[in-house]
Amino acid sequence: MDPVDLERLNTLLEHDVGVSEKIKEQVKEFDKKVRIIVGILGKIHSTPSNSMPELLDSVQPVLLSCQEITTNISNVIPPDQFWRWKDMWSNSMRTAVFAAALMEYLRNGSLLSLPRASEILGIQEGWKDRFSLPVEDYLHGLISMVNELSRYAVNAVTLGNFEEPMRISNFVKDIFSGFTMLNLKNDSLRRRFDSLKYDLKKIEEVVYDVSLRKLVLPTPPPQLG
Known part of the structure; x- marks a missing residue:
C-alpha cells in the first residue's frame, strides 16, 4: 500500500479511537446516573x-442532570455519524426514557410522548445528525415502564391502594392497543412487545381479585338526560 494512504488510514483510525474513548467516558457517567434513578424509583x-x-x-434533579451528558455526547459525535455510534449509549437511553415515562404516569397518570422525552433529556432538534432519541429506544423505554407497572399494581394493593390497579389496567390497555397498531420490524422490540401480554394478564388478575373482594366501589352507570 502507498505510504500516504497508510498514513491517512492510521489518522482515521486514531480519530475513531479518540471519539470512542470520549463517548465511553460519557456513557460511564450516564450509566451511573440511570442506576441511581432506577434505585430510587425502586422504592415506589x-x-x-x-x-x-x-x-x-428526589429523582427529578438526577434525571435532569442527564441533559449535561447528552450535550457532551452530541459535541463528540462527528456530523452525520449518529447511527454509527448510537449503540454505545442505547441501553442508558432506554433506561432514562423508562424512568421519565414512569414518573410521568405516577405524577399525572398520562403517557410520556416522544418529543417530551427528548425535551426532558435535553436533546435538541439541531443535533439530529449527531444525537437524537430513536423511536425504537423510546418504545423500549415504554415497555420497561409497563413491566414495572405490572409489579406496582400488585404492591399498590399491599399498601392499601385498591384503586391503582384499575388505573394501571386502563393505562396499560391503551398502550397495548397502540403497540398493536405499530409495524414492529425490529426483532428485539417485537419480542419485548410480546411480553406486554403477560404484564396485562398479571394486572387484570389483580383487578379481578380486587373486584371479587369488593375492595373498590363499582363505577356508577352514567346518568341519562
Whole structure:
C-alpha cells in the first residue's frame, strides 16, 4: 500500500479511537446516573401514594442532570455519524426514557410522548445528525415502564391502594392497543412487545381479585338526560 494512504488510514483510525474513548467516558457517567434513578424509583413499591410526590421530587434533579451528558455526547459525535455510534449509549437511553415515562404516569397518570422525552433529556432538534432519541429506544423505554407497572399494581394493593390497579389496567390497555397498531420490524422490540401480554394478564388478575373482594366501589352507570 502507498505510504500516504497508510498514513491517512492510521489518522482515521486514531480519530475513531479518540471519539470512542470520549463517548465511553460519557456513557460511564450516564450509566451511573440511570442506576441511581432506577434505585430510587425502586422504592415506589413500598411508598404510600401520599408520599409518592416527595419520592419523585428526589429523582427529578438526577434525571435532569442527564441533559449535561447528552450535550457532551452530541459535541463528540462527528456530523452525520449518529447511527454509527448510537449503540454505545442505547441501553442508558432506554433506561432514562423508562424512568421519565414512569414518573410521568405516577405524577399525572398520562403517557410520556416522544418529543417530551427528548425535551426532558435535553436533546435538541439541531443535533439530529449527531444525537437524537430513536423511536425504537423510546418504545423500549415504554415497555420497561409497563413491566414495572405490572409489579406496582400488585404492591399498590399491599399498601392499601385498591384503586391503582384499575388505573394501571386502563393505562396499560391503551398502550397495548397502540403497540398493536405499530409495524414492529425490529426483532428485539417485537419480542419485548410480546411480553406486554403477560404484564396485562398479571394486572387484570389483580383487578379481578380486587373486584371479587369488593375492595373498590363499582363505577356508577352514567346518568341519562
